[in-house]
Amino acid sequence: MKYISFAIPCYNSQDYMAHAIESILPGGEDIEIIIVNDGSKDRTSEIAHEYMEKYPTIIKVVDKENGGHGEAVNTGIKNATGLYFKVVDSDDCLGKNALKQVLDLLEKMVEEDAGLDMLITDFLYDKVGQKHKKVMRYKRSMPVGKMFTWDDVKFGKSQYLLMHSVIYRTKVLRESGMVLPKHTFYVDNIYVFQPLPYVKNIYYLDVVLYKYFI
Helix, strand or coil: CCCEEEEEEECCCCCCHHHHHHHHHHHHHHEEEEEEEECCCCCHHHHHHHHHHHCCCCEEEEEECCCCHHHHHHHHHHHCCCCEEEECCCCCEECHHHHHHHHHHHHHHHHCCCCCCEEEEEEEEECCCCCCCEEECCCCCCCCCCEECHHHCCCCCCCCCCHHHEEEEHHHHHHCCCCCCCCCCCCHHHHHHCCHHHCCCEEEEEEEEEEEEC
């Protein structure tokens, strides 16, 4: 059983992709990494297939014509076999310790049949040249370390969900009927908000899982 599928949309990503993949691989056999090569013209596909040959039970590669970031995410969702799903852009990465905590929690949720629809984690803005990295935390907006519903969420003016902070149950994404548009920049809000009406049970884990490279 794969607890979570990580989709990595890639377009001419040979200089960054390996770092993203290596940051996810510590999840081992509990995870699936789907590298979506979105019509790259550099060595992205070659490098991706090398990783798949090395980790055939963890990594799969989907080569497709260029359709943009949203279409690459759509492809990831279609090919996912994990119970949960997360997008990791090819120039970003995950925190090793946080990834372990996320996997431990998902394993517990699955074993208890808790009905978790969305897991929220913190993320970091890893901006080049900036000594103090900004972290987006949600502990003032929602309960920490327990299941809750929308009635328990109280967002402030500076609080918002991004693609970097959410992990959806794969079934929820599919039931929502979400199809991100092709050749369109910044589809993040569609990805985050369209499935929300299908989310009943939420859990917030106060760990910095995602590192957003700027």
